[in-house]
Amino acid sequence: MEDKLMLMIPGPTPVPEQALLALAKSPIGHRSGDFSKVMADVTAKLKWIHQTENDVLILTASGTGAMEAAIVNFLSKGDRVLVGDNGKFGERWGDVCDAYGINAERVKAEWGKALDPEVFRAKLEADTNKEIKAVIITHSETSTGVMNDLETINSHVKAHGKALIIVDAVTSLGAMNVPIDALALDVVASGSQKGYMIPPGLGFVAVGPKAWEAYKTANLPRYYLDLGKARKDAAKNSTPFTTSVNMVMALQVSLGMMQKEGLESIFARHLRHRNAARAAAKALGLGLLADDASASHSITAVVPPEGLDAEKIRSVIKKNFDIVLAGGQDHLSGKIFRIGHLGFVSDRDILTAVSAIEATLQQLGYTGFTPGAGVKAAIDKLS
Amino acid sequence: MEDKLMLMIPGPTPVPEQALLALAKSPIGHRSGDFSKVMADVTAKLKWIHQTENDVLILTASGTGAMEAAIVNFLSKGDRVLVGDNGKFGERWGDVCDAYGINAERVKAEWGKALDPEVFRAKLEADTNKEIKAVIITHSETSTGVMNDLETINSHVKAHGKALIIVDAVTSLGAMNVPIDALALDVVASGSQKGYMIPPGLGFVAVGPKAWEAYKTANLPRYYLDLGKARKDAAKNSTPFTTSVNMVMALQVSLGMMQKEGLESIFARHLRHRNAARAAAKALGLGLLADDASASHSITAVVPPEGLDAEKIRSVIKKNFDIVLAGGQDHLSGKIFRIGHLGFVSDRDILTAVSAIEATLQQLGYTGFTPGAGVKAAIDKLS
Numbered sequence: 001m002e003d004k005l006m007l008m009i010p011g012p013t014p015v016p017e018q019a020l021l022a023l024a025k026s027p028i029g030h031r032s033g034d035f036s037k038v039m040a041d042v043t044a045k046l047k048w049i050h051q052t053e054n055d056v057l058i059l060t061a062s063g064t065g066a067m068e069a070a071i072v073n074f075l076s077k078g079d080r081v082l083v084g085d086n087g088k089f090g091e092r093w094g095d096v097c098d099a100y101g102i103n104a105e106r107v108k109a110e111w112g113k114a115l116d117p118e119v120f121r122a123k124l125e126a127d128t129n130k131e132i133k134a135v136i137i138t139h140s141e142t143s144t145g146v147m148n149d150l151e152t153i154n155s156h157v158k159a160h161g162k163a164l165i166i167v168d169a170v171t172s173l174g175a176m177n178v179p180i181d182a183l184a185l186d187v188v189a190s191g192s193q194k195g196y197m198i199p200p201g202l203g204f205v206a207v208g209p210k211a212w213e214a215y216k217t218a219n220l221p222r223y224y225l226d227l228g229k230a231r232k233d234a235a236k237n238s239t240p241f242t243t244s245v246n247m248v249m250a251l252q253v254s255l256g257m258m259q260k261e262g263l264e265s266i267f268a269r270h271l272r273h274r275n276a277a278r279a280a281a282k283a284l285g286l287g288l289l290a291d292d293a294s295a296s297h298s299i300t301a302v303v304p305p306e307g308l309d310a311e312k313i314r315s316v317i318k319k320n321f322d323i324v325l326a327g328g329q330d331h332l333s334g335k336i337f338r339i340g341h342l343g344f345v346s347d348r349d350i351l352t353a354v355s356a357i358e359a360t361l362q363q364l365g366y367t368g369f370t371p372g373a374g375v376k377a378a379i380d381k382l383s
Numbered sequence: 384m385e386d387k388l389m390l391m392i393p394g395p396t397p398v399p400e401q402a403l404l405a406l407a408k409s410p411i412g413h414r415s416g417d418f419s420k421v422m423a424d425v426t427a428k429l430k431w432i433h434q435t436e437n438d439v440l441i442l443t444a445s446g447t448g449a450m451e452a453a454i455v456n457f458l459s460k461g462d463r464v465l466v467g468d469n470g471k472f473g474e475r476w477g478d479v480c481d482a483y484g485i486n487a488e489r490v491k492a493e494w495g496k497a498l499d500p501e502v503f504r505a506k507l508e509a510d511t512n513k514e515i516k517a518v519i520i521t522h523s524e525t526s527t528g529v530m531n532d533l534e535t536i537n538s539h540v541k542a543h544g545k546a547l548i549i550v551d552a553v554t555s556l557g558a559m560n561v562p563i564d565a566l567a568l569d570v571v572a573s574g575s576q577k578g579y580m581i582p583p584g585l586g587f588v589a590v591g592p593k594a595w596e597a598y599k600t601a602n603l604p605r606y607y608l609d610l611g612k613a614r615k616d617a618a619k620n621s622t623p624f625t626t627s628v629n630m631v632m633a634l635q636v637s638l639g640m641m642q643k644e645g646l647e648s649i650f651a652r653h654l655r656h657r658n659a660a661r662a663a664a665k666a667l668g669l670g671l672l673a674d675d676a677s678a679s680h681s682i683t684a685v686v687p688p689e690g691l692d693a694e695k696i697r698s699v700i701k702k703n704f705d706i707v708l709a710g711g712q713d714h715l716s717g718k719i720f721r722i723g724h725l726g727f728v729s730d731r732d733i734l735t736a737v738s739a740i741e742a743t744l745q746q747l748g749y750t751g752f753t754p755g756a757g758v759k760a761a762i763d764k765l766s
Binding site: 007 | 482
């Protein structure tokens with residue numbers, strides 16, 4: 001059967017029909033008055049979901065473009081920064097820094113473990129000359145389903161007083177609470193195909209006043225990703241370069257849906273799904289890569305029992321049920337599969353995925369659970 | 384009346400219904416086998432329209448992102464380059480070079496005039512030490528409707544032997560003949576919302592072997608726009624960062640339509656529309672910014688008679704007929720309007736635009752033409 005695909009990956013995430021239909025509208029001119037109105041509305045809605053009164057800028061780029069913009073606009077060559085590195089996207093922060101000649105000191109944790117805030121505290125406290133210009137971390141590490149302790153690490157950055165905090169919130173924004181103004185987060189990057197419920201193609205960067213101060217002296221080269229240009233044009237409800245008009249129109253629709261649902265409900269839904277997915281995995285005798293205390297609300301990385309290959313599970317569930325789960329990246333390939341419960345995902349989708357996982361495990365001859373146990377555990381958490 | 388907008392601007396250009404419907408399909412995973420097949424097909428079609436056997440890489444970015452990629456991958460800080468500058472997008476090339484510390488020597492011409500190939504010849508011949516690393520030009524200058532003489536300038540670059548030729552073909556690719564391999568063009572940048580008949584959001588960069596040689600030693604910092612990464616993943620029918628899946632699916636449809644029409648027919652259609660638009664303007668007693676010898680096939684910049692403000696004409700035609708024409712940029716604002724006849728534009732659209740321009744001029748009290756003269760002149764050129 002065709003056209004019955006169900007995405008349960010951490011991006012692209014499912015897109016609601018009304019956002020898809022907005023995508024299919026004929027484009028309007030990006031310099032028109034009509035489009036300025038769309039931009040004004042979308043920007044206001046973006047500020048709402050970012051919980052900020054400061055700037056949220058739209059880039060025609062994927063999340064990685066937004067991450068690069070978060071670096072090149074606020075740092076200079078040779079700057080010392082601390083980079084949290086406990087997964088593929090933490091690694092990527094370091095790679096971006098390396099590409100621009102930034103002195104990036106990695107604070108590492110094993111893939112699957114959370115970053116230790118104490119290491120940040122110690123390094124920041126030891127930095128009495130205030131040489132550390134930024135602390136750069138991934139909030140929800142997509143590759144492992146680990147949520148780093150943004151609030152505690154941020155408190156150490158604030159105690160330092162000088163360093164900026166730069167955050168990859170690609171799989172947390174619009175899914176988990178990221179109270180940008182309440183925490184005074186300086187720079188926060190995210191991407192459209194995640195909590196925003198539209199396809200990939202737009203990146204977002206929230207920028208606070210302390211970061212704009214740093215912008216004035218930051219000397220890394222930039223043009224397309226220059227957020228100063230973006231800010232200047234955003235003040236006129238426009239963009240310096242042609243924006244992805246149709247994607248912005250779809251975003252207006254999806255953000256409108258999110259406003260109707262409300263931030264608290266959205267966050268509660270993601271938390272509920274996280275809890276249901278984890279309870280189901282445990283009831284099925286499967287392992288979980290992240291521990292309970294640091295489990296992301298948007299992605300659950302599951303470790304199959306000895307003898308069952310994660311890629312085999314993924315291919316069978318795709319073949320039998322047209323459900324796409326994500327695999328492990330890099331050295332975790334074949335060792336885990338990841339359930340994305342991010343964005344436009346309902347309780348029904350969680351039950352569907354859990355029951356299909358049960359059926360798949362049974363077909364693969366795995367007998368380590370009581371039939372129905374996974375679904376039962378999920379129902380308990382959902383109700 | 385709503386939803387009756389007609390875009391006659393040089394981007395975004397009109398999008399065919401079947402491409403819009405492809406945009407509205409639920410996204411599939413960007414790392415899936417199904418999407419790899421789409422990428423393979425799209426890449427083959429892109430090579431066809433670029434008339435090249437070499438690489439054509441897809442970026443999730445607007446045309447300016449593609450332009451920046453065309454610079455930062457192949458040049459180094461302090462490199463001497465010649466930049467053709469006879470309009471807003473020639474200026475932009477210079478600005479991108481400045482942002483990266485490239486020694487950009489502008490070869491200027493007045494806005495509305497073509498670049499003089501002789502100036503390039505003289506500078507390239509004088510460069511006996513072969514210090515000029517690249518000649519960077521805009522093929523069709525969107526801001527003025529001027530087509531620069533790519534073929535002649537390129538012949539001087541080839542006589543120099545060392546310099547790369549880097550071309551902005553944003554409003555020429557898919558509209559005019561840009562025979563990349565036949566001319567051995569090294570780097571050619573373009574954007575999706577132009578000849579490609581889809582909305583803005585993707586950029587393309589064609590890269591030849593000599594440019595890849597330069598890539599090996601080019602030292603400008605880059606990460607998101609790193610074409611070496613893009614090339615490596617393109618070999619696996621993938622992209623290094625999440626691509627704009629829905630836009631790529633729409634591109635597959637629009638390129639398929641273009642293949643059915645055929646390159647020769649597409650080029651002939653754009654030339655015919657250029658000729659019809661110019662003949663109509665002349666018959667209406669309007670001025671033309673570009674002369675006949677250097678008029679772009681995709682944009683016609685029209686100079687209204689003394690006493691008629693171009694912005695007034697634009698606002699009346701928008702109000703009465705829901706036709707969007709482009710205005711003049713920077714110092715040409717109010718002095719010209721631009722008719723985009725680029726992409727998904729038929730003979731019928733040209734007649735529509737010309738007759739609406741006639742009606743608008745009449746309403747504004749302009750009497751410098753015989754009623755019907757514009758449409759008659761256009762019909763003559765279309766038949």
